[in-house]
Amino acid sequence: MDKHNTNTNQVIYIPGYKIDREKWDHCIENAVNGNICAYSWFLDIMCNGWDGLVAGDYEFIMPIYVAKRFGISYLFQPRFIQQSGIFGIQIPEVETINYFLEALPKKIRVVDYHFNHQNNLPRGWNVEMRPNFLLKLHKPYEELKLAYSQNLVRNLKKSSHSGFHIIKNDDPERLIKLFRDINGHRFSFLNDQNYRQLTLVINACIHRSKAKVWSVFNHNNELCAGVIWLFSHGKAVFYFSAQSNEGRAEGAMAWLIDAFICEHASSGMILDFEGSVDPGIARFYKSFGPDLQLYPRLKSNNLSPFIKMVYLFYRKLKKG
Numbered sequence: 001m002d003k004h005n006t007n008t009n010q011v012i013y014i015p016g017y018k019i020d021r022e023k024w025d026h027c028i029e030n031a032v033n034g035n036i037c038a039y040s041w042f043l044d045i046m047c048n049g050w051d052g053l054v055a056g057d058y059e060f061i062m063p064i065y066v067a068k069r070f071g072i073s074y075l076f077q078p079r080f081i082q083q084s085g086i087f088g089i090q091i092p093e094v095e096t097i098n099y100f101l102e103a104l105p106k107k108i109r110v111v112d113y114h115f116n117h118q119n120n121l122p123r124g125w126n127v128e129m130r131p132n133f134l135l136k137l138h139k140p141y142e143e144l145k146l147a148y149s150q151n152l153v154r155n156l157k158k159s160s161h162s163g164f165h166i167i168k169n170d171d172p173e174r175l176i177k178l179f180r181d182i183n184g185h186r187f188s189f190l191n192d193q194n195y196r197q198l199t200l201v202i203n204a205c206i207h208r209s210k211a212k213v214w215s216v217f218n219h220n221n222e223l224c225a226g227v228i229w230l231f232s233h234g235k236a237v238f239y240f241s242a243q244s245n246e247g248r249a250e251g252a253m254a255w256l257i258d259a260f261i262c263e264h265a266s267s268g269m270i271l272d273f274e275g276s277v278d279p280g281i282a283r284f285y286k287s288f289g290p291d292l293q294l295y296p297r298l299k300s301n302n303l304s305p306f307i308k309m310v311y312l313f314y315r316k317l318k319k320g
Helices: 021-030 040-046 094-102 141-145 150-159 172-183 192-207 245-250 252-264 279-286 305-319
Strands: 011-014 051-055 060-064 066-069 072-075 108-114 127-137 165-167 211-217 223-232 235-243 269-272 291-301
Touching: 011 094, 021 040, 021 060, 040 192, 051 094, 060 094, 127 252, 127 279, 141 252, 150 252, 172 192, 172 211, 172 223, 172 235, 192 211, 192 235, 211 252, 223 245, 223 252, 235 252, 245 252, 252 269
Parallel strands: 072 108, 235 269
Antiparallel strands: 011 051, 051 060, 066 072, 108 291, 127 269, 127 291, 165 211, 211 223, 223 235
């Protein structure tokens, strides 16, 4: 498409209820940087209200999530959505991105928002580059395995004798319960509503044949680990996972991921680990030999010094 035929310098704000969902989803479906989490039906479940910025006839779109606390409007990143930003049928130029930033509602005083890896933000903004890891499954399994770390190879040899077996269409609620039982105290900022939304969106993806739940059981038929994979835009996204203490000790998660790689080797699919800023988790992902990919997190705070101090104190209190 000729970029000059797309009027990207006119970006308009559209309230969520006025968004043409057919055109929105068509853009996401055909976007060069499409993401399953940006479909309107996904956003309807995961966000308690969302709006959009649109350029042209939905050639470029950007979901925005605005909330208000203490009378302060802020743009935030929803739970369980790694990357948002500007999506389009071609890579947005810096100038186009700047038009979108300028079109953000003036009422927004605080921003903490994740753009996607193909959004090169203009200079002058407070941007933190965050890591993601992508593994191309374009080679035979034995060749892909050559990129594994030595420690991973040793652990896989041990776990191969653990009597594990996989159920490939398990109940997502069982996996979510395992996560809450094992990790709930570490993620105390996640509330019941967050988990309800997670359950609903996973079931919506399963209904659309865009998700599979792989669970690992031991020889006693006890759930040890599991992954919820989302499939979209040529990717298998490592969207959600959980692991019991026994599963961690026996290397169940690594065994499951290795089984997935083996099954999908030479498919051309991309395994998207979704990255992590936690050094231990990042090291685990990197042990499979993926490529590093960075995406920008934009942070901005235009509050007065006093209000900013109160706001930051509140955020710290919420995080525990």
